[in-house]
Amino acid sequence: MLSTKINQLSKTVLLRKLLIGNVSAQSKNLHGIVAGCYQAPGEDGEIVLTGTTESLNTETGGKLLQALNTSNFDGKPGSVRTFTNLSDKYPLLTVCGLGEENLDIDENECLDERKENVRIGAGAGAKELKKYKVDVMSLDDCGDAQSAAEGVGLSTHSFQEFKSKKENETSCTFNVLSSAQTSEFEQGLAMAEGQNWARDLMETPSNFKYPELFADKVVQRFSAFKNVDVIVRDDVWAREKGMDCFLSVGKGSDKKPMFVELHYNQNADEQKKVVLVGKGITFDTGGISIKPSSGMGLMRGDMGGAACVLATLHIIAKLKLPVNLSVLVPMAENMPSDRAAKPGDVFTALNGKTVEVDNTDAEGRMILADALCYADEFQPSTIIDVATLTGAIDVALGGAAAGAYTTCNNLWQNMEQASYTTGDRFWRMPLYKHYTKQMKCSLTADLRNTQKKARSAGSATAAAFLKEFVTIKSWAHLDIAGVMDNSGGELPYLNSGMSGRPTRTLVETVRNIFT
Numbered sequence: 001m002l003s004t005k006i007n008q009l010s011k012t013v014l015l016r017k018l019l020i021g022n023v024s025a026q027s028k029n030l031h032g033i034v035a036g037c038y039q040a041p042g043e044d045g046e047i048v049l050t051g052t053t054e055s056l057n058t059e060t061g062g063k064l065l066q067a068l069n070t071s072n073f074d075g076k077p078g079s080v081r082t083f084t085n086l087s088d089k090y091p092l093l094t095v096c097g098l099g100e101e102n103l104d105i106d107e108n109e110c111l112d113e114r115k116e117n118v119r120i121g122a123g124a125g126a127k128e129l130k131k132y133k134v135d136v137m138s139l140d141d142c143g144d145a146q147s148a149a150e151g152v153g154l155s156t157h158s159f160q161e162f163k164s165k166k167e168n169e170t171s172c173t174f175n176v177l178s179s180a181q182t183s184e185f186e187q188g189l190a191m192a193e194g195q196n197w198a199r200d201l202m203e204t205p206s207n208f209k210y211p212e213l214f215a216d217k218v219v220q221r222f223s224a225f226k227n228v229d230v231i232v233r234d235d236v237w238a239r240e241k242g243m244d245c246f247l248s249v250g251k252g253s254d255k256k257p258m259f260v261e262l263h264y265n266q267n268a269d270e271q272k273k274v275v276l277v278g279k280g281i282t283f284d285t286g287g288i289s290i291k292p293s294s295g296m297g298l299m300r301g302d303m304g305g306a307a308c309v310l311a312t313l314h315i316i317a318k319l320k321l322p323v324n325l326s327v328l329v330p331m332a333e334n335m336p337s338d339r340a341a342k343p344g345d346v347f348t349a350l351n352g353k354t355v356e357v358d359n360t361d362a363e364g365r366m367i368l369a370d371a372l373c374y375a376d377e378f379q380p381s382t383i384i385d386v387a388t389l390t391g392a393i394d395v396a397l398g399g400a401a402a403g404a405y406t407t408c409n410n411l412w413q414n415m416e417q418a419s420y421t422t423g424d425r426f427w428r429m430p431l432y433k434h435y436t437k438q439m440k441c442s443l444t445a446d447l448r449n450t451q452k453k454a455r456s457a458g459s460a461t462a463a464a465f466l467k468e469f470v471t472i473k474s475w476a477h478l479d480i481a482g483v484m485d486n487s488g489g490e491l492p493y494l495n496s497g498m499s500g501r502p503t504r505t506l507v508e509t510v511r512n513i514f515t
Contacts, residue, residue, distance in 0.1 A: 029135035029136050030091060030092070030132070030133070030134045030135050030136070031089070031090055031091065031092075031134065031135070031136045031137075031138070032090060032091070032092035032093070032094065032129045032132065032134040032136070032137050032138070033056070033087075033090040033092070033093055033094065033129075033137070033138040033139070033140075033177075034094045034095075034096055034122060034125035034126055034129055034137065034138070034139050034140060034152075035050065035052045035053040035056055035093070035094070035095055035096070035125075035140040036050040036052065036053060036095070036096055036097075036098045036118075036121060036122070036125075036140045036142040036143075037049055037050065037053055037068065037073070037075045037095050037096065037097060037098065038050070038075050038097075038098050038099065038100065038101040039074060039075035039076055039077075039097060039098070039099050039100050039101075040074065040075060041100070041101075046069075047068060047069075047073060047074070047075040048075070048101055049065070050098075050140055050142060050143065052140035052141075052177055053095060053140065056086075056087060056090075056093065059087060059088075059089075060086045060087055063086055064083070064086055064087075064093070064095075067081075067083055067086065068081060068095060073095065073097070074097065075097040075098065075099070076097045076099060077097055077098065077099040077116075077117040077120040077121055077492075078096075078097060078120045078121060078123075078124040078492050079096070079097035079124070080094055080095065080096050080097070080124050080125050080128045081094070081095050082094045082095075082128055082129065082132075083095075090138070092129060092132055092134060094125045094128055094129045095125070096121040096122060096124055096125030096128075096142075097121050097124075098117050098118060098121040098142055098143075099113070099114075099117035099120075099121070100117075102114075103117070105420065110401075110416070110419065110420060110425050110427075111419070111420055111423045111425060112420055112421060112423065114143075114144070115144055115147040115421065115423060116147075116423040118142045118143065118144045118147040118148050118151065119147050119148070119150050119151030119154075119423060119493050120151060120492045120493055121142060121151070122139065122140075122142055122147070122148040122149075122151040122152050122155075123151030123152060123154060123155030123156075123492065123493030124151075124155065124492065124493070125152075126139070126151070126152040126155055126156050126174075127155040127156055130156050130172060134172055135171070135172060135173065136172070136173050136175070137152075137172050137173065137174050137175075138175055138176075138177055139152060139174060139175065139176050139177065139185075140177060141176050141177065141178050141181045141184075141185065144184075145176055145178065145181035145182075145184035145185040145188065146184040146185065146187050146188035146191070147188065148176070148185070148188065149174070149176070149184075149185045149186070149187070149188025149189045149191075149192065150188040150189075150191050150192050150493075150504070151493045152174060152188075152189075152192070153174075153188065153189050153191070153192025153193060153196065154192045154195060154196065154491075154493045154494055155493040155494070155495075156172070157192070157196045157199070157495070158495055159199065159200050159203040159497065159498075161200070161204070162205065174189065187319060190315055190318050190319055191315055191503075191504050191507065193314075193315075193318075194311040194312070194314045194315035194318070194503055194504075194507070195311060195500040195501075195503040195504055196500065197221070197307075197310075197311050197314060197500075198304075198307040198308050198310070198311035198498075198500030198503050199307075199494075199497065199498045199499065199500040201214075201217070201303070201306075201307040201310070201311075202300070202301040202303065202304050202307050202484070202498035202499075202500065203300070203301070203497060203498045204300070205300055206282050206283035206299075206300045206333070209282050209300075209303075210253075210255040210282050210283070210333055211250070211255055211256065211257055211258040211280070211282055211331035211332060211333060212255065212256065212258060214258070214260075214280065214282055214303065214306075214331050215232045215258045215260050215331065218230065218232075218260050218262070218310060218329070219232065221310075221314065222262065222313075222314070222317070225314075225317045225318075227264055227266060227317055227320070228262055228263070228264050228313065228317050229262065229263045229264075230260065230261075230262050231260070231261045231262075231263075232258060232259075232260050233258065233259040233260070233261070234256065234258060234259075235247060235250070235256045235257050235258075237259065238257065238259055238370075241350060241370075241374070242348070242350050243259075243330075243349075243350055243370035243374070244347040244348045244349065244370075245347045245348070245349045245350075245355055245366045245367070245369045245370050246259070246330050246332070246366065246367045246369075246370040246371065248341045248345070248347045248357065248366055249281070249287075249332040249334055249341065249363045249366050249367050250332035250333055250334070251337075251339050251340055251341050252287055252288075252334065252335040252336055252337040252339055252340025252341070253332070253333040253334070253335040253337070255282075255333045257330070257331060257332040257333075257367075258331040258332075259328075259329070259330050259331065259371075260280075260328075260329045260331065261326065261327065261328050261329070262310075262313055262326065262327040262329075263325075263326045264313060264316065264317055264323070264324070264325045264326070265324045265325075266320065266321070266322050266323060266324065267322045267323050267324045267514055269324070269514070270324070271381060272323075272324060272381045272382075272513065272514060273324045273325075273326070273378060273379065273380045273381050273382075274323065274324065274325050274326070274380060274381070274382045274383075274384070274510050274513055275325075275326045275327075275328060275375040275378055275380040275382070275383045275384075276309040276312060276313070276325065276326070276327045276328070276383075276384050276385075276386065276506065276510075277305075277309065277327075277328045277329075277330075277368060277371045277372060277375055277383065277384070277385040277386070278303075278305040278306035278307070278308060278309035278310065278327065278328070278329050278385070278386050278387070279302070279303065279304075279305035279306060279330070279364045279367065279368055279385075279386070279387035279388060279389065280303045280305070280306035280329045280330055280331035280332070280367070281299075281302040281303055281331075281332060281333070281334055281363060281364060281367070282300075282302075282303050282331060282332070282333050283299055283300060283302065283333050283334070283335075284299040284302040284334045284361070284363065284364075285299070285334055285335055285336060286334065286336075286360060286361035287334045287335065287336050287340050287341060287360030287361060287363060288336050288340050288341070288342055288343060288360045289343060289359045289360040289361040290336055290361075291361060298484075298485065301388065301484050301485065301498050302364070302388050303331070303388075304386075304387075304388045304480055304484050304498070304500075305364075305385070305386035305387040305388060305389075305478075305480060306329045306331070307500065308386050308480070308500065308501070308502065308503045308506060309327050309329065309386055309506065310327060310329065311500060311503045312325075312327070312503055312506040312507050312510065313325060313327045315503070315504075315507050316507060316510060316511075321507075321510075321511055321514075322514060323510055323511065323513070323514045324514075325510060326375075326378055326380070328371050328374065328375055329371075330367040330368070330370065330371045332363075332367055334360070334361075334363045336360075340360065341357055341360055342357070342360070343357060343358055343359065343360060344356065344357070344358075344444075345357045346444055346445045347366070349369045349370055349373060349469060350369075350370045350373035350374060350469075351373045351469060353369075353446045353447060353468060353469070354445035354446045354447070355369065355442075355445055355446070355447045355448070355449055356442040356444050356445040356447070356448045356449065357449050358442075358448050358449055358450040359449065359450045362449045362450050362462070364387050364388070364389050365387075365389065365449060365462055365465050365466055366449060368385055368387060368466055368469075369465075369466065369468075369469045370469075371385070372385060372466060372469040372470050373469050376471055376472075380472065381472075381474060381513075382411060382472075382474040382475070382476075382513060383470060383472060383474070383475045383476075384475070384476045384477075384478065384506070384509070385466065385475075385476075385477050385478070386478045386480060386502075386506070387477075387478070387479065387480065387481075388479075388480055388481040388484050389459065389462050389477075389479045389480075389481055390458045390459040390462050390479055390481055391458070391481060392457070392458030392459040392462075393429075393458075393459040393479040393480075393481050393482045394481050394482035396429075396459060396482070397427055397482050398482055398488070398490075399482055399483050399486070399488050399490035400425065400427075400482075400490065401419075401425035401426055401427040401482075401483070402424075402425070402426050402427070402478050402479065402480045402482065402483050402501065402502050403426075403427060403429045403459055403478070403479040403480075403482070404426040404427060404428050404429060404476060404477070404478055405428075405429050405430075405431050405460070405463035405467075405476065405477040405478075405479070406428070406431070406475065406476035406477070407431065407467065407470075407473050407474075407475050407476075408473050408474040408475065408476070410474070411474050411475075411476055412428055412476070414509055414512045414513060415476060415505070415509050416428070417508075417512065418505050418506075418508035418509040418511075418512055419502070419505045419508075421505075421508050422502075422504040422505045422508055423491075424483075424491075424501050424502045424503075424504055424505045425502075425505075426478070426502070426505065429459065429460055429463070429479075430460055431460070431463055431464060431467060432460075432464075435451075435457060435460045435461045435463070435464035436464040436467065436468070438451040438452045438453065438456075438457070438461045438464070439451060439452075439461055439464055439465045439468070446468075447465060447468060449465065459479050462479070463477045463479065478502065480501065480502065483499055483501040483502065484498065484499065484501075485497060485498050485499055486498075486499045
């Protein structure tokens with residue numbers, strides 16, 4: 001297996017050298033192109049070329065279509081073929097499959113499959129072409145420049161910060177062929193860049209992002225944006241505020257909790273204000289109720305909610321969208337020690353409600369409780385919290401969709417429409433009073449942090465717990481534990497690893513609120 005990989009790598013390097021040798025002396029940059037092709041309409045039908053691919057076929061005297069047919073290319077989403085020296089302008093020419101040309105939205109799938117196929121196809125084509133270490137990659141807009149750019153930006157990204165030898169580390173310039181689509185293409189790249197930052201944050205080992213370091217990363221990243229105010233709070237501030245639930249989680253660690261808030265106000269309508277709250281547990285051992293050791297390393301990504309809301313603001317600020325948005329990120333490390341919170345302990349939230357800790361591994365809801373109370377101080381019209389909260393949502397939905405809980409039908413319609421657009425889906429879950437009653441089972445406090453029946457409706461009861469700390473109707477909770485990573489290959493244009501989902505859908509949700 002190793003020798004096969006080495007041989008493939010050697011062939012790729014040799015091919016690049018040969019192609020570079022054919023490039024004019026004026027420009028030694030290796031230029032490649034990704035062009036789209038639709039799936040044949042019938043079993044015996046011919047594939048359908050996009051306008052760009054048709055032009056390339058004409059330029060090659062029909063050799064491109066002939067080569068595609070010879071290679072049995074079927075145009076299915078994600079299928080690719082790369083040809084060398086067919087085109088004088090593009091030494092490397094990669095054709096990507098886009099699926100069927102004219103697709104209606106499938107209500108059962110809850111997404112725009114045409115857009116998603118463009119992401120899959122363009123992403124697969126760019127990933128394949130990048131293996132040749134091209135310096136410039138031109139891209140067919142494939143009928144949807146933003147979706148194409150998202151697929152390209154997401155598929156070609158990898159987290160290699162801590163590797164001594166980087167793989168495929170080349171600086172590649174992307175450009176869309178249609179100048180009329182440049183704005184949409186750049187917007188797609190901004191979307192991908194933001195989600196990739198969320199992926200990087202989630203992948204970063206926890207010894208490099210405990211609360212203080214995580215806060216520093218946020219300050220550093222947003223220092224480039226004059227339209228974003230960043231405020232970093234410490235544990236002294238939290239104690240003075242009365243955030244007893246938040247502080248209870250970090251008691252077992254020698255890394256002090258931090259609370260970061262960011263504000264972006266670019267809309268004249270002061271009646272509309274969105275607050276995003278993200279769970280920022282930089283590592284979760286489970287505390288005294290310690291987790292099994294197998295797979296615990298993935299808990300470096302337990303701050304996925306924080307990563308996604310921060311990345312959402314990053315995209316919005318970069319695109320200068322006309323919205324009013326605040327982001328709140330409570331950060332803590334959940335560790336066992338002689339100082340750690342214990343099962344049976346009682347803590348008081350910012351709104352005065354008391355909570356009995358039945359399980360210290362149900363820590364995310366504790367820090368979110370105080371953050372949601374604090375969000376009220378900004379008089380928001382909408383609050384959305386995002387958290388890798390429960391394993392139960394993974395059991396229920398897997399990696400297909402994030403679980404969404406909301407008290408507002410209008411907000412849900414907005415969120416659902418956003419997920420149709422991005423292909424990164426939400427699925428609405430119930431918020432019955434039945435679940436709230438399950439959380440009011442403590443003999444010593446107003447609430448308990450776990451449900452009465454240990455294995456029943458774990459995600460729904462967690463959402464019901466959070467609802468006790470929200471006062472406005474337009475609120476939603478997103479449980480993203482099931483979509484935290486892409487190890488199952490749920491989205492073909494994401495590599496295996498942390499996913500940064502559902503960043504793009506959050507951007508569209510906020511944008512829709514102000515439209």
